[in-house]
Amino acid sequence: MSEATSIPRPRTMRIPALDIVRSLALCMMVVFHFVFDLEMFGHVPPSTATTGFWRALAVTTAGSFLFLAGVSLYLAHGEGIRWRAFGRRLAILLAAALAVTIGTYLVFPQAFVFFGILHSIALCSLLGLAVLRLPALLIAALAIVVFYAPDYATSDLFNARIWWWTGLQNVTPTTMDYEPIFPWFAPFLAGLAAAKAAAAMGLWARLGNDTPPRTLRVVAWPGQHSLIIYLLHQPVLIGLVGGVTFLIR
Template structure:
């Protein structure tokens, strides 16, 4: 599919971005305005949040193969991550973001430039399955365990958890806090699963046909995902504040 626009990928990215905006809007309603929605903190909310993360990371790994300049893209996304960190550290220190999703995605894009000569020698199916397994085996390293919460294989040595480099890699000290934290381990394995998935499906006629499906509003959003990501949180907060002010004026005294 060299040179052909794979429209559905833009649409899926746009759909994931909308889901993320709605999730963050719900989070702000609960955390800032005290709205009570119990399911948000339980399994349904966890699944919603994880579906957004997984979709972004797998799509980014998949689309790395389509990038004409992955170094430039990686640097731009990394710069976006630094901007988000700087703004939150200055204006929202209680919700500061260190090593967030943009920092991870930018780092993964740049790292794959270095890894590509090695990755080309790995069969696609083996690479996909191997990285999927590694992702689940390392899923809870941030919390100090190998494996996942439901299937723990043992503790990671505590001596690994110290300093900024270890935090970037996936081994944060106990006092580390970030409102959005995506370390290289385990998330790079999920990114690589998306990278290898590309070679598995790209030549399939059914996939090529599927990529021709167009949902233009979602495509428009998907092609501007970085800009929308950078702007969405202040826009959501302004919208919620405006709504709350109007609600207070209209329903003051009615207990709503």
């Protein structure tokens, strides 16, 4: 089966399984940020959210979002790049990323988000277009190279702030969320490669479903509105944790 016949058309068909996975990633994100906020308000010991299990959860969650973004890029543009749709989505991502930067700068000026998950997804999406037509195996190999690049390619040449988006500098930025291209382009490429391989096996055609069962629709709903939930969940959590903290102290 060809790639063209194995990809559901993005304008008329959703894939509930992907929305459910996005919902799971969102749940992981909310749980982590709840613990992060508990630490910020002094309810758990310092460094709780940045070490051990909670650090692993944060990395897994970010990697999941980037992997899914790679899958989505292929599903949306595997038959040919739809430039208008791509430009619209990119504009929304950039606007949301800018809102996160401005919001965190106003509240946490010493550790504001200058290249977080949304910034990374936006740039990875642009870079992903350059490799969209490569064979899945070659994209997967490139993902491995990107993942290990920081172990071999870091240099003082990248220490200027303008290059921190690369992740190849020898200084550690102070920021609340940081997913530079190296190594975070790797899970995006892995998602792209996996989506392409799945298309060749006809998986997307089998998973595509316009009318999933009601239970699946409920579970998938958060995944269909992931950007809105991403933008709103932290203000809500901080308000709740901060409000309860104010009342009990």
